[in-house]
Amino acid sequence: MNYTELNKQSSREIMPGFHGKFVHSDNMTFVHWKIDAGAALPEHAHLHEQVVNVIEGEFELIVDGESRTLKPRQVACIPGHAKHSGRALTDCYIVDVFYPVREDYR
Amino acid sequence: MNYTELNKQSSREIMPGFHGKFVHSDNMTFVHWKIDAGAALPEHAHLHEQVVNVIEGEFELIVDGESRTLKPRQVACIPGHAKHSGRALTDCYIVDVFYPVREDYR
Numbered sequence: 001m002n003y004t005e006l007n008k009q010s011s012r013e014i015m016p017g018f019h020g021k022f023v024h025s026d027n028m029t030f031v032h033w034k035i036d037a038g039a040a041l042p043e044h045a046h047l048h049e050q051v052v053n054v055i056e057g058e059f060e061l062i063v064d065g066e067s068r069t070l071k072p073r074q075v076a077c078i079p080g081h082a083k084h085s086g087r088a089l090t091d092c093y094i095v096d097v098f099y100p101v102r103e104d105y106r
Numbered sequence: 107m108n109y110t111e112l113n114k115q116s117s118r119e120i121m122p123g124f125h126g127k128f129v130h131s132d133n134m135t136f137v138h139w140k141i142d143a144g145a146a147l148p149e150h151a152h153l154h155e156q157v158v159n160v161i162e163g164e165f166e167l168i169v170d171g172e173s174r175t176l177k178p179r180q181v182a183c184i185p186g187h188a189k190h191s192g193r194a195l196t197d198c199y200i201v202d203v204f205y206p207v208r209e210d211y212r
Contacts, residue, residue: 001169002183025157025183027205028134032159032179051131053138053201055161063107073138077108077131095159097203099133 006032014105015041017088022105029102035059035092043085048098050078057092061085112138120211121147123194128211135208141165141198149191154204156184163198167191 004023011019017039023030029048035057043062052061054070061068061076063084070076078084098105110129117125123145129136135154141163149168158167160176167174167182169190176182184190204211 001167001172001174001185001188003174004181006179006181021179023157023181023183025205026155026185028155028157028203030157030159030181030203032181049132049134051129051134051136051203053136061107066107068107068109073112073127075110075112075129075136075138077129079107079132082107095201097134097136097157099131099205 015039020105024101024106027100029098029105031096031098031105033092033094033096035088035094037088037091039088041084041086043083045081045083046102047080048100048102049080050084051097052076052078053095053097055093055095057094058089059092059094060087060089121145126211130207130212133206135204135211137202137204137211139198139200139202141194141200143194143197145194147190147192149189151187151189152204152208153186154206154208155186156190157203158182158184159201159203161199161201163200164195165198165200166193166195
């Protein structure tokens, strides 16, 4: 099996306050984010479907103009090409999953 | 966005001790499992790629004869068609992700 210990992987700060650890499977990319309170995700879009799994904290997510405050054990599916942005209301631990693989995150 | 509050969804005990809450996106299936200590996953295989994200607890996973004890912030990728089995060594909270969608979990 392809096996990763995230605690042994250095995080990469892809955007200010977004500290990610990455796993690429055959078809998907997984990012385990530690996000600092107040960190902002500028509006953007990508071809990949993205599913946001909130483990800890609260994150305001805006998808195609619809805003939600995501809390632990809430899951949001962002369709491919949908414009989205957001902001960490508290420190967060979020598992994002992308299909297909995010080649730009390798 | 497709948005799910898992706390408002009843869990389904797919196998003894495996209590799952399910989200299906366009291409993937997400299962947030609460697994009872001692629960056993019999050996099986499926065409779907499966990625196991351990959030809490310890789970012994065996894939094609290779055994690993998975702990929090460890991630295992199980290729499609690979034989796998396992056992919860403690109570666990695991997020499993499947590609493509598990139609049998709808």
